[in-house]
Amino acid sequence: xxxxxxxxxxxxxxxxxxxIGIFGTGxxxxxxxxxxxxxxxxVTLADNNPQRxxxxxxxxxxxxxxxxxASDPELVVIAARAGDAIRAQLYELGMQHDRICVYYxxxxxxxxxxxxxxxxxxxxxLGMAIxxxxxxxxxxxxxxxxxxxxxxxxxxxxRHAMRLASEWVRERGVAGNxxxxxxxxxxxxxxxxxxxxxxxxxxxxxFEGFAGADVxxxxxxx
Numbered sequence: 001x002x003x004x005x006x007x008x009x010x011x012x013x014x015x016x017x018x019x020i021g022i023f024g025t026g027x028x029x030x031x032x033x034x035x036x037x038x039x040x041x042x043v044t045l046a047d048n049n050p051q052r053x054x055x056x057x058x059x060x061x062x063x064x065x066x067x068x069x070a071s072d073p074e075l076v077v078i079a080a081r082a083g084d085a086i087r088a089q090l091y092e093l094g095m096q097h098d099r100i101c102v103y104y105x106x107x108x109x110x111x112x113x114x115x116x117x118x119x120x121x122x123x124x125x126l127g128m129a130i131x132x133x134x135x136x137x138x139x140x141x142x143x144x145x146x147x148x149x150x151x152x153x154x155x156x157x158x159r160h161a162m163r164l165a166s167e168w169v170r171e172r173g174v175a176g177n178x179x180x181x182x183x184x185x186x187x188x189x190x191x192x193x194x195x196x197x198x199x200x201x202x203x204x205x206x207f208e209g210f211a212g213a214d215v216x217x218x219x220x221x222x
Contacts (some may be wrong), residue, residue, distance in 0.1 A: 018126060019043050021073035023065070023090070024080030025057045032079045032103050033058060037127055043073045048086075050211040066217035069093040075125060079103045082185065092221055103130075159191060166195040177202060 017039035022029050023046045033042075045060045046068035047053070055062045068076065069090060076099055078086050083102035090100055101118040116132045123130055168174075177200040178192050192201055 017041060018074045019072075020126075021046060021068045021071060021076045022060075023047070023068065023076060023078045023086055025052055025062055026080065028079035028081075028104055030058065032077060035128060035130065040126055043071050044068060047080075048089075049207070050209075050214075051206070053211065064211055064214045065089055066093055066214050069095045074099065075122075076100045077103050077122065085185075093217060094221065158188075162188075162191055162195060169196075179204065181205070183207075 019041050020036075021043045022032065025045050025047045029045065036042075042060050044067070045057055045062045046065050047062050048065060050064070052062045053064055063071070065086075076090060076095060078090075078100065080086060083104070087097075087100050087102065091097055101122050103118075103122070119130050119132055122128060178196050179202045180189055180192060181204045183189055183203045183205045189201060189203055
């Protein structure tokens with residue numbers, strides 16, 4: 001039994017196999033599948049993009065967050081960015097805290113408080129040997145106060161790549177407005193706004209709203 005700040009994850013024997021739900025359909029999910037021992041069973045994949053629902057990815061069906069919870073997996077592994085927000089979403093939908101883990105610790109803002117507890121939990125529950133992360137990772141690189149908007153500071157590489165790009169644009173006198181294609185929660189847009197305060201930022205995204213079934217389920221659990 002592994003304690004996670006008062007939350008317990010019952011670790012079954014490594015050879016028994018578990019029913020697993022994975023939240024995320026991108027490269028992190030594929031990375032996790034590549035190291036998952038064969039005795040475990042993937043129940044389904046989940047994604048917040050309604051356009052993904054009903055598709056098959058790596059041979060598994062993609063469903064909504066509510067449907068993932070309804071499938072009652074023994075463990076949900078979040079293999080996507082915004083791990084903390086997804087964890088909270090699943091909990092609000094009725095999934096137990098001790099059955100949710102984030103695969104990449106650097107995708108979770110809780111990393112500074114409990115660096116490796118989720119990875120340890122996954123390793124013990126599934127008989128895996130995912131390397132533990134060091135406390136000082138590029139996603140927690142310290143920033144001088146006031147250099148980035150509040151809520152932005154978890155991705156050192158992306159942030160500084162954008163800063164270098166903005167310096168290149170200014171040094172060469174490149175004119176014009178800024179556009180971002182693909183907007184998740186507005187963090188990157190906020191960073192662009194900070195780096196280019198004198199320019200108009202235009203945001204483009206294919207998101208057309210949450211699926212009606214998910215909205216109803218969320219409302220019922222409020």
